């Protein structure tokens with residue numbers, strides 16, 4: 001039994017106390033916030049309750065930490081922000097939770113009820129502002145309804161296709177006292193495939209010649225990931241993970257076909273196109289995963305297409321599936337692993353060929369200009385980090401080296417933004433490090449990317465969360481420069497950066513900072529960071545020409561200019 005403190009003699013609690021107790025009832029042990037005078041009563045309720053509060057330097061970071069916790073655990077991550085600017089600062093994290101299908105609840109202080117709609121100080125209409133980004137945006141008017149609404153927020157955030165929920169808390173409502181019982185904890189709702197659907201699935205598989213499984217999305221568990229691996233073995237089917245969901249399948253499993261994300265192994269993209277049965281388990285095969293919606297015809301896929309998704313509204317939304325199964329990927333994987341494989345599948349050998357392609361593609365770092373080869377560093381990390389180390393990142397070209405060369409080997413070890421939001425790596429790393437203090441947590445950031453939420457390195461220092469941040473500094477908003485050189489060769493505009501000394505930045509914040517300008521110096525820098533037990537930044541000096549693992553800016557410009565001359 002959880003001990004819920006009742007703070008007054010008459011068993012009355014303030015709405016704020018009821019709210020925080022309701023979080024505890026729901027298993028919440030961590031919350032992330034930037035304080036505001038709009039929710040002082042909630043801050044006070046934190047004071048003597050068993051909840052670890054991480055106070056952050058920017059609401060963007062607080063929201064991303066909560067989203068990362070939701071992504072890593074499948075249970076709603078929690079953040080608290082103040083009205084107006086606090087809430088709008090947090091919106092990037094809300095958008096990530098939306099696009100990445102991560103369960104998250106953000107509580108926002110709101111002006112007092114009697115002032116509403118006067119555009120009082122920092123007043124916003126949260127239903128309107130977050131209406132299109134969340135699964136539910138609401139406001140609690142009646143303290144007696146706190147248990148009901150918080151309970152629903154958990155169900156809404158976590159069920160079906162998970163996503164963000166925003167709950168606004170009028171300031172005067174928070175201090176009202178009520179005698180109200182807590183609601184029991186929410187229970188995740190699993191949806192299982194029916195027998196008829198699994199029979200139909202087995203029949204499609206038995207008929208096929210070149211099946212492939214694409215796995216992604218959320219609502220996976222360790223058990224689900226193990227089941228899909230068993231299923232892949234039993235059926236000898238190749239399995240690719242979709243954009244930034246690499247952790248769903250052991251990279252060295254003999255059926256692993258690689259990462260289907262931005263600029264994937266061309267052989268993998270060709271394999272998907274040439275397959276006669278695509279089984280998409282859990283994801284949405286959105287723009288990045290589908291190579292700009294070119295892999296699979298819309299609305300009628302050219303191959304037999306089976307889509308398994310926990311959100312019924314996603315089935316038939318873009319691709320009209322031959323078989324749609326509304327189930328969580330975990331339940332589907334368990335059911336699929338229990339099916340009997342065909343006596344002699346026609347596709348025997350395909351999984352090995354796909355895995356060989358993957359190994360060849362990811363095996364050795366490519367040659368790149370400059371003293372630091374990010375590929376070699378990712379290869380070192382994959383060979384030296386423990387299997388349960390967690391890698392976080394934001395957005396930028398540097399992530400291409402992670403997707404290509406790192407090998408995820410354990411569930412929930414890749415915590416990265418499917419939504420492509422810069423600034424995610426550092427807060428995500430802090431969020432998961434607070435949860436799992438004994439695991440190695442690494443944030444890999446670009447120079448542009450890092451400074452979007454770099455101030456929360458102070459939070460890592462304050463909370464003694466020794467994350468290791470690796471900054472790939474090429475002095476560029478590299479992704480945009482790459483596109484610029486392709487589309488407008490030689491016409492540089494707003495893509496060059498003059499950067500600070502990032503190692504010095506770490507030191508003045510109270511952490512460890514090391515600069516690396518030769519690949520060979522990286523292992524010692526990493527070990528020094530690790531053994532220090534303090535938050536650390538490793539500043540990699542990357543040659544701006546090394547824009548992708550396979551090409552340079554000069555080559556992109558040359559090709560584009562030649563094309564323009566034609």
Ligand SMILES: Cc1ncc(C[n+]2csc(CCOP(=O)(O)OP(=O)(O)O)c2C)c(N)n1
Pocket residue numbers: 395396397398399420421422423445446447448449450472474476477478479480
């Ligand atoms: C919040 C946000 N703002 C802008 C962008 C557009 N964008 C995508 S990648 C990129 C450049 C990233 O630069 P950096 O972090 O230095 O990585 P690099 O590409 O140089 O490796 C930009 C501006 C984005 N994805 N997210």
Ligand SMILES: [Mg+2]
Pocket residue numbers: 396446447448472473474475476477478
């Ligand atoms: Mg850069």
